[in-house]
Amino acid sequence: MKEQLNWQRIVMITPAIAFFIIFALGPMVMAGYFSFLDWNGVAVPKFTGFSNWINVFTDKFAGMSMLLTLKMMILTWVIQTPISLLLGVFLAGKQRYRSILGVFYFFPLLFSSAAIGITWSYILNPNFGLVNSLFHALGLSSLAKDWIGNPQLALYTIAVVIAWQFIPFHTLLYQAGTRQIPDAIYEAAEIDGATGIKKFFHITLPQLKYTITTSSLLMLTGSLTYFDLVYVMTGGGPGNATMILPMYMYKTAFMDQRMGYGSVLAIILAVIGILLSLVMLKITGFNKMESQMEGV
Amino acid sequence: MLSTAAKPVVHFKQKKIRKRSRLNPLLPLFGLLWLLFSFYPVFYMLITSLRSQAGFLLGVPWLPSAHPTFENYLTVLQNDFQKYFLNSVIVSVVTVFLIVFVSVSSAYVIVRTKTKTVRFIFNVFLVGLAIPIQAAIIPIYVLIGKLGVYNTLLGLILPSVAFGIPLTVLILVNFIRDIPNELYESMALEGITDFGMLKSLVIPLTKPALMSVAIYNFVQVWNNFLFPLVLTQTPDVRVMPLAVVSYQGEFTINVPVLLAAVVLSALPLILAYVFGRRYLLKGLTAGFSK
Numbered sequence: 030m031k032e033q034l035n036w037q038r039i040v041m042i043t044p045a046i047a048f049f050i051i052f053a054l055g056p057m058v059m060a061g062y063f064s065f066l067d068w069n070g071v072a073v074p075k076f077t078g079f080s081n082w083i084n085v086f087t088d089k090f091a092g093m094s095m096l097l098t099l100k101m102m103i104l105t106w107v108i109q110t111p112i113s114l115l116l117g118v119f120l121a122g123k124q125r126y127r128s129i130l131g132v133f134y135f136f137p138l139l140f141s142s143a144a145i146g147i148t149w150s151y152i153l154n155p156n157f158g159l160v161n162s163l164f165h166a167l168g169l170s171s172l173a174k175d176w177i178g179n180p181q182l183a184l185y186t187i188a189v190v191i192a193w194q195f196i197p198f199h200t201l202l203y204q205a206g207t208r209q210i211p212d213a214i215y216e217a218a219e220i221d222g223a224t225g226i227k228k229f230f231h232i233t234l235p236q237l238k239y240t241i242t243t244s245s246l247l248m249l250t251g252s253l254t255y256f257d258l259v260y261v262m263t264g265g266g267p268g269n270a271t272m273i274l275p276m277y278m279y280k281t282a283f284m285d286q287r288m289g290y291g292s293v294l295a296i297i298l299a300v301i302g303i304l305l306s307l308v309m310l311k312i313t314g315f316n317k318m319e320s321q322m323e324g325v
Numbered sequence: 326m327l328s329t330a331a332k333p334v335v336h337f338k339q340k341k342i343r344k345r346s347r348l349n350p351l352l353p354l355f356g357l358l359w360l361l362f363s364f365y366p367v368f369y370m371l372i373t374s375l376r377s378q379a380g381f382l383l384g385v386p387w388l389p390s391a392h393p394t395f396e397n398y399l400t401v402l403q404n405d406f407q408k409y410f411l412n413s414v415i416v417s418v419v420t421v422f423l424i425v426f427v428s429v430s431s432a433y434v435i436v437r438t439k440t441k442t443v444r445f446i447f448n449v450f451l452v453g454l455a456i457p458i459q460a461a462i463i464p465i466y467v468l469i470g471k472l473g474v475y476n477t478l479l480g481l482i483l484p485s486v487a488f489g490i491p492l493t494v495l496i497l498v499n500f501i502r503d504i505p506n507e508l509y510e511s512m513a514l515e516g517i518t519d520f521g522m523l524k525s526l527v528i529p530l531t532k533p534a535l536m537s538v539a540i541y542n543f544v545q546v547w548n549n550f551l552f553p554l555v556l557t558q559t560p561d562v563r564v565m566p567l568a569v570v571s572y573q574g575e576f577t578i579n580v581p582v583l584l585a586a587v588v589l590s591a592l593p594l595i596l597a598y599v600f601g602r603r604y605l606l607k608g609l610t611a612g613f614s615k
Contacts, residue, residue: 032439037519041430045490046446048427049453052487056464057456063463070467112359119356130356132602133364138609139594141548143566144587147573148370151580159369162386197363201610243613254457257550261570275459282463283555292463299460306455 057299063292070288081293091294093269094277097184101273102252104188105195109248113196114241117203118233131204138197146261149190153177180270183263187271190262191255199244206240207233246309253302274298374398374585381581397585401572405560406589409568412478414593416564417546420482424489424542425535431490432497433519433527437509447498453491458551466555476558485552489542496612500534501527533607540608544594565590 064081068074085091120131137145152159153176161173176186214232223231256275259265265272265280272280274294282291369386375393376384384390435447465484466475474480504527512522528535553567563571572586588595597605 032437034434034438034440034443035519038434038438041519041523042434042443042446045427045431045450045494048423048483048487049450049490052465052468052484053453053456053461053490054449056461056468056484059464059467060461063467115352115355116359119352127356130360133360135598135606136364136367139598140587140591141550141566141569143548143550144569144590147569148366148584148587151373151584152366152369157382157386157580159386193363193366198609201606202613205610247613250455250457254459256459257566260550260554261573275457278459279462279551283466288463288467295460295463298457299455302457302460303452303455 060292060295060299063289064296066289066292068288069286071286074289077289081290084290085293085297090269090272090277094272094274094294095297097270097272098253098274101184101188101191101255102249104185105191105252105255106245106248108188108192109196109199110241110245112192113199113244114203114237116196116200117205117240118207118229120200120204121207131200134200135197137194140194142194142255142257143261145190145194146258149193150177150262153186177263178267180267183267183270187255187259187262191252191258194258195248195251199248202240202244203237206237210236242309242312246306249305249309250302253298253305370584370587373581374588376581378579378581397579397582398589400582401586401589404572404575406568406586408561409563409565410589410592412562413547413565416478416481416485417543420485420489420546421539421542423482423486424493425539427486428490428493428538429497429528429531429535430523432494432501433523435494435498436501437519437522447494450491450494454495456488456491458488462551462555465552469556475556476562478562480556481552481562481564484556485546485549489545492612493538493542496538497531497534499612500531504530534611536604537608537611540597540605541611544605544609547593 065076065078066074067077067080116134120127120134140148153161155161155173155175155178158176160176164170164173174182177183210233214236215228218228218232254275255273256279259271259273259276260279263271265276275298278291278294278298281287281294372389372393373381373386374397375395376390377392377394377396380390380392431446431450435443469475469480469484472480472483474483508526508530509522512526517525548566550566553564557563557567560571569583569586569590572583576582576586594605
């Protein structure tokens with residue numbers, strides 16, 4: 030009896046379901062319907078069947094933006110993972126100076142992506158920006174570049190700024206993960222004569238397996254939503270050099286007012302996100318993660 | 326006998342500490358270098374926001390100004406900053422309150438009810454974790470328009486609540502599961518209803534978790550950019566991240582004023598970090614490192 034739904038429980042769970050269905054799940058499903066429309070958001074929508082979906086395959090910008098998204102995904106993962114892993118292991122040590130450093134590492138997380146985008150676009154400004162001024166002052170003028178105005182560099186520059194913003198968060202995850210490794214394992218290894226680097230590769234790294242998965246999953250799905258920073262720093266440019274999928278979707282739907290075609294891109298975005306989550310969960314499994322924690 | 330047995334242990338521990346601090350001399354060096362890369366841009370933000378316009382153009386950009394001035398902050402405050410700030414406070418506080426309130430009641434029901442329906446509802450919330458805001462924004466824009474709340478603070482609050490719910494429910498379910506069954510049973514013997522259990526048992530016992538999810542959601546909502554960008558239009562409903570971008574249009578050349586606005590826009594989070602670092606850290610990593 031106690032485990033059944035009664036009217037009180039129905040009253041308690043309904044608001045959350047209502048909010049979630051009306052403003053999150055429902056819109057996701059509606060995006061599916063929209064993807065069959067030719068609609069500018071104002072006029073009467075016209076049902077066009079699969080034409081938006083067919084257009085995606087012939088739209089070279091859509092293909093390009095998917096490639097750029099993939100590139101961004103790999104780039105940000107490659108930059109963030111080793112750095113946050115090392116920093117996390119470093120900060121997990123008990124020395125006081127490390128925890129003080131940790132306080133300062135954390136600051137980038139306090140600002141919105143919009144604020145960070147603006148600040149970095151001035152730091153990287155080709156004329157008076159901090160980065161180029163430093164290079165000139167150090168006599169390394171050849172290293173001074175137009176970081177966000179150069180189509181060859183813009184995507185890399187943005188990937189670095191994204192890493193700057195989110196490494197603190199992943200460092201926290203790795204720090205927590207490292208602290209959960211039992212000291213006994215290290216002690217046993219030391220008795221067997223393991224040295225620093227060996228201990229890192231044979232104990233720390235394997236023990237952090239689940240943290241690496243969690244952090245990577247968050248990075249990869251997160252890279253599908255890097256919109257704010259791109260919008261503020263380059264707006265997808267120069268040319269289309271940073272037109273990653275979320276940016277292209279926004280441009281199509283809200284600037285060119287092609288709601289139907291934008292919805293196709295939105296669905297592709299969601300499907301990639303959900304597939305990524307499923308694949309990663311399959312590899313590790315949250316259940317396994319829990320039992321591992323219990324073992325500790 | 327006892328003392329001799331204890332000695333090797335102490336000896337072993339000392340040896341261990343020495344060994345550990347000796348390993349990887351490169352790691353502390355890397356740690357220090359990272360300090361430069363991670364904190365210096367923030368420091369640059371601060372010192373530049375305290376420069377005069379002339380000082381910015383003529384001074385040494387990487388050093389603090391010899392004559393710091395708060396004038397830029399005054400300029401920002403005179404440009405409707407309080408209004409935007411207040412909008413952000415209203416949206417964030419109301420959203421966070423609603424998220425936490427509806428999530429904790431659902432999490433309670435999910436933990437305490439063993440029916441297929443509730444199990445299914447929980448799974449639906451879990452699927453919701455994978456929905457990126459970007460993927461639903463077009464229908465949300467249409468829906469908010471149809472509901473007549475486009476360009477209002479309410480129109481920002483409603484979808485923000487929806488997107489905060491899945492992760493919050495998941496985290497709270499994990500915590501409420503830890504409450505021993507006996508507590509519920511003894512309260513049930515006294516004839517306490519589900520509402521009573523939520524109020525006098527679940528909420529007091531999960532307070533730390535509630536604080537964490539509240540902070541996590543506050544940061545998310547305060548810094549959200551896409552909803553305000555798409556769902557509002559006029560300055561009277563402008564919130565912080567959008568305000569900063571609009572200042573960029575207004576003060577294009579006056580970088581110090583703009584960076585003062587950037588610093589002010591993060592003020593609640595900076596203050597939270599300075600005074601309640603522990604809670605903010607917990608809040609931000611809620612659910613990921615449990």
